[in-house]
Amino acid sequence: MALECRDVSFSFVDNAGVEKQILKNMSFKLDKNQIKLVYGHIGAGKSTLIYLLAGLLDDFEGEIDWDDYHFTNISPKLDKIRSKYMSINFSNFFYLKDMNVEDNIMFPAVFSKKKKSYIDERLEMMYETFSDIQLSDTEVFNLKNFRNKKIGTMSNGQREIVMLARMLMNDSKYILADEMLRSFNTNVKKQMLEILFDKFHLGTANSALIITHDDKMLEYMKEYSKGRVDITAYDFIDKTLKERV
Amino acid sequence: MKKLSFIFNILKRRILNIVLLSIMFLALLLIFTLGFSLKDLFYEYLRSGYGNVADLQVKLNNLPQKQLLEIKKKIHSIDKSIDILFGYEDVYSITITDSQDSTLAKDMPILVKGLNFQKIIQVELDGKRENLEIESFEYDDNLKIVLNLNGLKVDDKDSIKFLTYDDAIALDFCTLTFLEKDTLSIESKYCEDDVDRLFFKIDEKNSKFLEVYLDDKKTKLKIVEVDKLYRTLVLQYKNELQVKKIFINLENIQLPNSSVASLESFDGELIVSFKRDENLELKYKRYIAKILRNYINYNRFVLRVKNYAFSDEEEYRDPLEVMQEKELVRLNELTDFLDMVTFSNGNAAVSSSYLAYDLNNLGILDNFTMSIDGVEFQASIRSTFDYAPERIYDKNILIFNKKVLENELGIGDANNFIDIYAQSLDDDTLTQIKKMLLSYDAKAKFIIQEEIIPSIGPKKRMFNIVVVSFSLFIFGILFIAMYVVLRQFYSNFESELALLKLFGLNHPFQTYINSISFLISAVSIYFVLRYEENSINSIMMQYFFTRYDFDIKNYSISLIILAVYILIIYFLERVSMKKLNLIKGQ
Known part of the structure; x- marks a missing residue:
């Protein structure tokens, strides 16, 4: 039971009409209670890996498994069952810009047919957890205070906290996070990791694939997971993943 | 509920689009439904211009009235919408002389048809429907129909509505209603200018x-x-x-x-x-003609002149005679129709497409004698309907004494005819009817409309082509418009729709909007057409001198066309949904 891709290749034709290979015969497995960090230069194929694992890219070669659900190309069924398996945090967020913060946080839960009591309870937990975040020496962030604010009017940092809350709303088995915590300074980053590991048990209650550019992320994660979690780092080399030794 | 509110929030920017779509569907449904009805009206119009020539005429021998009724029932069981006229017919010859006893027309063979019509008009009195018998019927410059109340009391005079079967007659043109102790009269005249x-x-x-x-x-x-x-x-x-x-x-x-x-x-x-104000007068005459044709189900005879010749007894040949000869050539090429309405006051009005007009043109005075099989009738020409643009009733009126005419013609059951009028008579129905009629009379003779009027077929086909082309044109325009709307929807909302798709909500929203608009339109148009039929009829009668009948078949065809269209849009939408891309959308 894992999130897995085998012998996956993916290429696309760019605007100039040239075919670009992004992934080549790549295999990757995210097992139970694992955190896998993926590093790579811009354009290496890190985000493509997330889209591919999430079943959002068409025309790939190879096989993908979501636990016991196996597929070799995308279909409308994937849209129906995706939220049962995973939560995704995109690097450029993707939110419903006309809606307020609360709607944006809760809508994955609403469309995953969660009970109202679950949604209310979980929402309250989010407000409670993401409170008193020390953004700077003078500025403190409380998610609840922004609940009715249109998300489009918020700063990038504030927006990322909302996106984190949305990612955690469904309590999914797998978390796919692209460039997670990229909008925060070290201080906020650490507060967030503390929340993720202590409150949401990242890597123990779930598994996570985290794409990052931050060289210190592995170090921070190991520090805040307090050695309780199996964390492995990978590098994108020659269109495939190589475990960092 | 929360889910719905999400969808509503996403779609609320499309409200104007939804409203526009509903209006578009509404207009289209109306155009299609009325368009199909126009086709029927056109067919009726074509027929009226040819003296009510049936789609299928059947000649039968010696069938009693009872069997004719049985046949009528059987034809209706094949197709309910078929109209049937049946009765008896015979050929007589008539001779026309003027007041100086000069023979104007000699031994004109005429075909006399006695039609069995109802003498009942349905009326709504104090909210209740009643069938009232026509007591008398007068028609000169004004139209007056007197109905026998049969002892019924009417409390609310304003509630009186004139109906036939289940439809209301749109009465206007200064129609007056007179309620008396035993009778109810309708009188129409043209409005004063x-x-x-x-x-x-x-x-x-x-x-x-x-x-x-x-x-x-x-x-x-x-x-x-x-x-x-x-x-x-x-x-x-x-x-x-x-x-x-x-x-x-x-x-x-x-x-x-x-x-x-x-x-x-x-x-x-x-x-x-x-x-x-000739326009007003013309409108009035067409209106009366329409009432006479459709609603006054009264005893009526159709006299069809086969060929007729003017007398050549007079030696002297003047310019008038030369004219007569010319006319003779023309008239002998024609099959003339004489349409006769009998009135309870003892007179019978005969309207003729050519005869009376020609008599007038040839300098004949108002009064003359008409001899039918040796029995003479005094006739006078009423030049009421001599307006060239008239199509329905472009005939002059000759008045005869009805009782003498009926008695002397001695109409009996000897020869029967059945005239069948249908909006469209397909080969299967035609074969069924023929087979059934042949079982009654082995010698039955069938004449289809196009054998009598060869031009009617091409005209109908031409009109059908116009209707179909117009419908396809409108359909095409709508299709392009809707395709643009669909493309806009998917490009404006791609990120939102893709995000919803990511969380499992992958629905054809545009098709939902189309379907809702379609349902709203279908229901509202149905109620408007069904319950405002009287108002629509008034307008139709006023401006087009004909009536609009709500036909569920036409309405259903319109619905099917629009449903097919929604289905096509749905398949296109499925393609757009498949192409939804979160990365591209953002």
Whole structure:
């Protein structure tokens, strides 16, 4: 039971009409209670890996498994069952810009047919957890205070906290996070990791694939997971993943 | 609920689009439904122009009335919408002489058809539907139908509605209703125009003077004479200056110079002749013709002249005779129709497409004698319907004595005919009807409409092509418009829709919007057409001199066309949904 891709290749034709290979015969497995960090230069194929694992890219070669659900190309069924398996945090967020913060946080839960009591309870937990975040020496962030604010009017940092809350709303088995915590300074980053590991048990209650550019992320994660979690780092080399030794 | 509120929030920017779509569907449904009905109306119009020629005429021998009724029932079981006229027919010859006993037409073979019509009009009295028998029927310049109340009491005079079967007659053109102790009468006449009203006002006030503007100068002139019949007003005018323009304004009645036919000053008098509102008169006549044709189910005979010849007894050949000869050649090429309406006052009106018109043209006076199989009838020409543009009733009227005519013709059951009128008679139905009729009479003879009027087929086909092309054109325009809307929807909302898709909500929203708009339109149009049928009929009668019948079949065809269209859009939407891309959308 894992999130897995085998012998996956993916290429696309760019605007100039040239075919670009992004992934080549790549295999990757995210097992139970694992955190896998993926590093790579811009354009290496890190985000493509997330889209591919999430079943959002068409025309790939190879096989993908979501636990016991196996597929070799995308279909409308994937849209129906995706939220049962995973939560995704995109690097450029993707939110419903006309809606307020609360709607944006809760809508994955609403469309995953969660009970109202679950949604209310979980929402309250989010407000409670993401409170008193020390953004700077003078500025403190409380998610609840922004609940009715249109998300489009918020700063990038504030927006990322909302996106984190949305990612955690469904309590999914797998978390796919692209460039997670990229909008925060070290201080906020650490507060967030503390929340993720202590409150949401990242890597123990779930598994996570985290794409990052931050060289210190592995170090921070190991520090805040307090050695309780199996964390492995990978590098994108020659269109495939190589475990960092 | 929360899910719905999400969807609503996403779609709320599309509200205007939804409203526009509903209006578009509404308009289309109306166009299609009325369009299909127009097709039926056109067919009826075509038929009316050819003296009511049936789609299928069947000649049968010696069938009793009872069997004819049985046949009628069987035909209706094959197709309910088929109209049937049946009765008896025979051929007689008629000779026409003028008042000086000169023979005008000799031994004209005429086909006499006696039709079995109902004599009932359905009326709504105090909210209840009642079938009332026509007691008398008069038709001259005005139409008057007297119905027997059979002892029924009417409390609310304003509640009276005239219906036939389940439809209401749209009565207008100054229709008056008279409720008396035992009878209820409908009387129609044409509405007065401003000239009539001016003369009435002068009469009523016994005015001696009239204030007029002559070439824009106000003056008061003495009234010398008012001639209502010739619509002429004579005013005292001693000035020698010729008048070019006149304007009359009397208590809200304004008659501008454009309503004046002629303006002359002569011998100290100014003679103003006013134009007749021929359009109004024409409309009225067509309206009456329509009522006569559709709603007065009264005993009627159709006399069909096969060939007729003018007498050649007179030696002297004058220009009139030369004209007669020319006419003879033309008339012998024609199959003339004589349409006769019998009235309870003992007269029968015969309307003819050519006969009376020709008699008039050839200088025949109003009264003449008509001899049918040796029995003479006094006839007089009523030139009421001699307007060239008339299609439905472009006939002059001859009046006969009904009782003598009926008795002498001695119409019996000897020869039967069945005329079948259908909106469309397909080969299968035709075969079924023929087979059934042959089982009654082995010698049954069938004549289809196109054998009598060869031009009617191409005309119908041409009209069908126009209707189909127009429908396809409208359909095409709508399709392009909707495709643009669909593309816009998917490009404007790609990120939102893709995000929803990511969380499992992958629905064809545009098709939902289309379906909702379609349902709203379908229901509202149904109620408008069904419950405002009377109002629509009034408008149709007023402007098109025909009625609109709500036909569930036409309505259903329109619905099916639009549903097919929604289905096509749905398949296109499925393609757009498949291409939704979160990365591209953002």
